[in-house]
Amino acid sequence: MKHGLLIRNSYWPSASMDEMEALLVSAAARMSIALHVCGNGDIPCVPGTAPKLPAPADFILFWDKDVRLCQYLEMNGYPVYNSSRAIALCDDKTLTHLHLHDLPVPQTILCPLTFPGRGYPDLGFLDQAAQLLSYPMVIKEGCGSFGQQVYLASNREETAEILTRFAGKSLLLQQYIQESHGQDKRLYMAGGQCVAAMRRINETDFRANIASGGKALPYTPTKEEIALAVNACSQLGLTFAGVDILDSANGPMLCEVNSNAHFTALYHLTKVDIAAHILDAVRGAQ
Ligand SMILES: Nc1ncnc2c1ncn2[C@@H]1O[C@H](COP(=O)(O)OP(=O)(O)O)[C@@H](O)[C@H]1O
Ligand SMILES: [Mg+2]
Incomplete structure (x- = not known):
């Protein structure tokens, strides 16, 4: 029997994560894998010492964004999925866009980094960006989820206010794709294939996320959409991804x-059974 370790965040309670954990553990059992679960806080990250894991692990399913712990495990020889590099590139959308510049993406400009107390006394870069992107413009904090750190600014004043509020964080400015207002497609990828997909539609907000009020509908992706998702996963080194x-x-x-x-x-x-597809992809990657 193979042994796997599922690592999730110790400090962020989530009913959806609880359910994913149960689905992954039960899919693993059907595949003769003993999947033990722990939190990132359960493994002391002490550089230069061997990791003390709560259970044996032939592989680690890393369901968290603690890239330091992820790297520590990799440095000590554990096969970890997704890799710390892939997690880090996805966790910050500014890095994702740096690495996916040759795929079709909305035109994107990364904001220069400043310091929280200092803000942006000179917004010259914004005037240049506005010429390229025009208004309304999308602003994203590099790190964010569920649509909660994504904003739509209709003019320079709103943009400047948002940039000042989040100064010091990694931020990007992006062309607003009006045709897609309140809509997107989510493709779930595992092992280089699309295993399930949905459309999300939000009638009350430009963000399609379910957490922002979007409704999910079944969807069969086009070949072009699948190819785009396959390329993105391959360039970022992802074994599975949304x-x-x-x-x-x-x-x-x-x-x-x-x-x-x-x-x-x-x-x-x-x-x-997305959980089974993920475990299958991990098995194939080893
Ligand atoms: N450039 C854009 N133009 C139009 N809508 C966008 C754009 N970027 C994001 N959105 C909308 O906002 C939602 C959230 O953005 P996303 O980058 O996926 O961040 P999150 O990590 O919070 O899900 C998307 O699902 C989409 O509906
Ligand atoms: Mg999203």
């Missing part, structure tokens, strides 16, 4: 890639 795609007048555009994408809503919608 890929968000926008509809634009110029075809599908990559919105973002999630290395730890929740799959409960998609599982209830499609009944696809």
